[in-house]
Amino acid sequence: MTKIPLQFRHNGRDVAIFVDGGTNLLVALRELIGDMTPKFGCGQGGCGTCSVLIDGELHLSCLTLAETVAGRSVETLDGMKQGPNLHPLQRAFAENFAAQCGYCTPGMLMAAKALLDRNSAPSRADVIEAISGNICRCTGYEPIINAILAAAGGRASA
């Protein structure tokens, strides 16, 4: 099959890869770029652990054709921490014990970032709505919601 050349920005860095037609973005990120932070959960858009930001908007990378991100900017959890410092959301997740097995954490963090980037002072209902596409099978939603609210609070007061 003919490979399709594809260029896009990945966490602020230009990348160029060749993909097979029909390759989804999750596979392109994990297998061709080597960014293992978006996780494969259900592969059907039902669990949210593959969530990434495309031009700042939350998307499920398992349901996104890789070709459609040509020339666009893709952000993953790998690009979240700023140098050696954890992102305030990552710190809040650690401080609030918002990860148990950790498999949903990358998607939760991306969904939370998408929310806080457009709404710096979300209500509890806003947070629930924002992560409603993400499943935590340890059912640790309470600490996750608290972490996101704490991160928003910290940002607002900073």
Added chain:
Amino acid sequence: MTRHRGRGTASINYPIGMNLGGDPSQALVHSNPSGKFTVALSSIDLGQGMKSVTRQICAETLGVPVEDVYVDTADSDTGPHCMGSFASRGTHRVGNAVMAAAREARGVMMEAAAEELEVNAADLETDGRGNIHVKGAPHRSISTKDVAIAAQFKQGKTISGRGIFLVPLSDVDPETGEMSPATCYAHACLVAEVEVDDETGEVAMVRMDSAYELGRALNPRLVEQQLVGGAWMGVSHALYETPEPYYPDPVHGPRDFVEYLMPGPGDICPHDIAVLERPAPDGPFGGKGPGEMCANPVLPAVANAIFNAVGVRIDDLPITPEKVLRAIKAQGGARPQARR
């Protein structure tokens, strides 16, 4: 259409571990060339926190900082035998094995330190910050790192220890069938409050209040985390999850993750948890472990709450809207019970 509130309670007495095969778990502890320690286990941490708890237990027993202990888990090629992470046995069984292994390793470490400091090992103590010194004379001191180096390069010793936890098999009385399946028990009581819609049959959780007695909480934040999440696994089994909703007929069963019904962030309700600590005499530092018990009392409490709300007794899980509606219809309407 009316939404009826109901409250139900359940209490449990839950065994830690089991009797089968003596329920053994083993641990090996050894010092690395850097003077830090590795705990080798084949036990698995799926997010329950066993890695953190065994790390704490090892550090506390050795008398070194928790940062100086690394726990290597989940590989039966590199770790000694473990029955597994189930039956609420991780903290208690594996923790006891780690404690025994760390105790033996500490003995070797203190002997090696004694040789370097030219004193009797019985006169030495650890400061918990990576040093070993003579009791009452903190300046006569050596770091655990220097002890490890001396043991490895000079004394020709391995600072290591082996540990196993094994329960004596309890024989079954042929007359009565009586036996002792466990060595200690944890306890809990949970109150669930629900709202039942008598038109749709839907059950919504309003709040939960619970008290758990689980020995000493070796890591209180991890205990709380497990109880918070585990309670929702209980709710999920009570109200949502099943691979075969019309069992034994497999029809209408979910075929994938999207069709499988699970609680989401919008379903959760406030949950107040009280943790009571009554250290287990045979537990590592008194720990028993929350384990499976965090989900168990929720199911009967929810079923009781539904009965309290609309007067229907459903003994088939999960308690789906269809079952609630059929039961309400069969008894000729909702019959709210006295508020408890």
